[in-house]
Amino acid sequence: MSQVGVQLCRVWVTMLLLLLSAPVEGGELCLMRSVLISLQRVQAASFTKQEILDLPLGARPALYCSNKCTLRDWCQLWCAYPSNTPTHCLISNITVMPTYQETNMADVLTCHTTRPKDLATYANITAGKQYMSDPLRVKENLLDGFYNYNTDHCFLTELSNSDRWFTLDFGQPKCFQHVILYAQVNYLAIIQFNNVQVRVSNVTAVTPPEDFAAYDLFGEFPGAASPGQVVEMKSPKPVCARFVTGHMLYDHRFQVCHIEVF
Ligand SMILES: *[C@@H]1O[C@H](CO)[C@@H](O)[C@H](O)[C@H]1NC(C)=O
Ligand SMILES: *[C@@H]1O[C@H](CO)[C@@H](O)[C@H](O)[C@H]1NC(C)=O
Numbered sequence: 041m042s043q044v045g046v047q048l049c050r051v052w053v054t055m056l057l058l059l060l061s062a063p064v065e066g067g068e069l070c071l072m073r074s075v076l077i078s079l080q081r082v083q084a085a086s087f088t089k090q091e092i093l094d095l096p097l098g099a100r101p102a103l104y105c106s107n108k109c110t111l112r113d114w115c116q117l118w119c120a121y122p123s124n125t126p127t128h129c130l131i132s133n134i135t136v137m138p139t140y141q142e143t144n145m146a147d148v149l150t151c152h153t154t155r156p157k158d159l160a161t162y163a164n165i166t167a168g169k170q171y172m173s174d175p176l177r178v179k180e181n182l183l184d185g186f187y188n189y190n191t192d193h194c195f196l197t198e199l200s201n202s203d204r205w206f207t208l209d210f211g212q213p214k215c216f217q218h219v220i221l222y223a224q225v226n227y228l229a230i231i232q233f234n235n236v237q238v239r240v241s242n243v244t245a246v247t248p249p250e251d252f253a254a255y256d257l258f259g260e261f262p263g264a265a266s267p268g269q270v271v272e273m274k275s276p277k278p279v280c281a282r283f284v285t286g287h288m289l290y291d292h293r294f295q296v297c298h299i300e301v302f
C-alpha cells in the first residue's frame with residue numbers, strides 16, 4: 041500500500057471508531073498482507089520500535105491487533121500470538137515484505153504487513169564493489185524483503201564513483217510507479233545517502249555507472265538524508281522497465297538499507 045493509502049486507511053479507521061461504539065471491522069477494510077515470519081526474529085529486532093499489547097478477553101485478534109497497528113503511524117507489521125490461541129498482539133515498525141521467505145520455521149507465525157507486494161524481492165542485483173571492512177553488508181540484503189534497521193542488513197559500497205551504484209534486474213520489463221529507498225538510521229546517512237539518482241532502462245549498462253546517463257531519470261534525491269529517512273519517489277504515471285539503478289553522486293560510500301519497487 042502506498043503511504044497515501046496508509047494515511048487514508050488511518051483516517052477511515054479513526055472515523056469508524058469515532059462514529060460507532062460497536063465493534064468495528066476497520067482493520068479488515070485496510071489492505072494488509074499476510075507473511076510468515078519467526079516471532080523470535082521480529083522480537084529480537086532491537087533496532088525497531090515495537091509494542092506488545094494484551095488481547096482483551098473476547099476480543100477478536102485480527103480485528104483488535106490490526107486496528108491498533110493502523111492507528112499508530114509507525115506500525116508496519118502486526119502479529120497475534122501464540123498462533124493457536126492468541127493472548128497478545130505484537131506491533132512493530134519492522135519492514136517485512138509480503139514476499140519474505142522465512143527460513144526459521146520453529147516459531148513461525150502468520151503476521152500482517154502494511155508493505156506492498158513489490159518487484160525488488162524477485163529481482164537480481166548487480167552493484168559496485170562492496171565496502172571490504174563491513175563484510176555483512178552485501179547487495180543481496182536489498183532483495184530479502186526484510187529490514188530491521190540494523191545497518192548490517194544494509195548494502196554499503198566502496199568509495200569510488202565507479203562503485204557507488206546498484207542495478208536491479210527484473211528479467212523482463214515490469215511496470216511500477218514507486219521506488220522507495222531507506223537510508224541508514226544513524227547520522228552517517230547525511231554522507232552515505234546524499235544526491236542519489238534512480239534511473240530506468242531496458243538495456244544492460246556495459247559500463248556502469250557512466251552508461252546510466254543514457255537511462256531515463258525516474259527520480260532524484262538531492263540529499264542529504266536524515267537518519268532513517270525513507271525516500272519515496274513516485275512517477276506521475278506507471279513506467280515499465282527491466283532495470284532500475286541507484287547511483288550516488290556525492291563523493292562518499294553509498295549505503296542503502298531497503299528498496300521497494302511497485
Ligand atoms: C523504526 O523505529 C526505529 C527505532 O525507533 C527507527 O530508528 C526507525 O527509523 C523507524 N523506521 C520507520 C520506517 O519507522
Ligand atoms: C536471476 O538470475 C538467475 C541466474 O542467472 C536466472 O535464472 C533468473 O531467471 C534471474 N531472475 C530474474 C528475475 O532475472
Ligand SMILES: *[C@@H]1O[C@H](CO)[C@@H](O)[C@H](O)[C@H]1NC(C)=O
Binds near residue numbers: 213241281
Ligand atoms: C521497456 O520496454 C517496454 C515494453 O517492451 C516498454 O513499454 C517500455 O516503455 C520500455 N521502457 C524503457 C525505459 O525504455
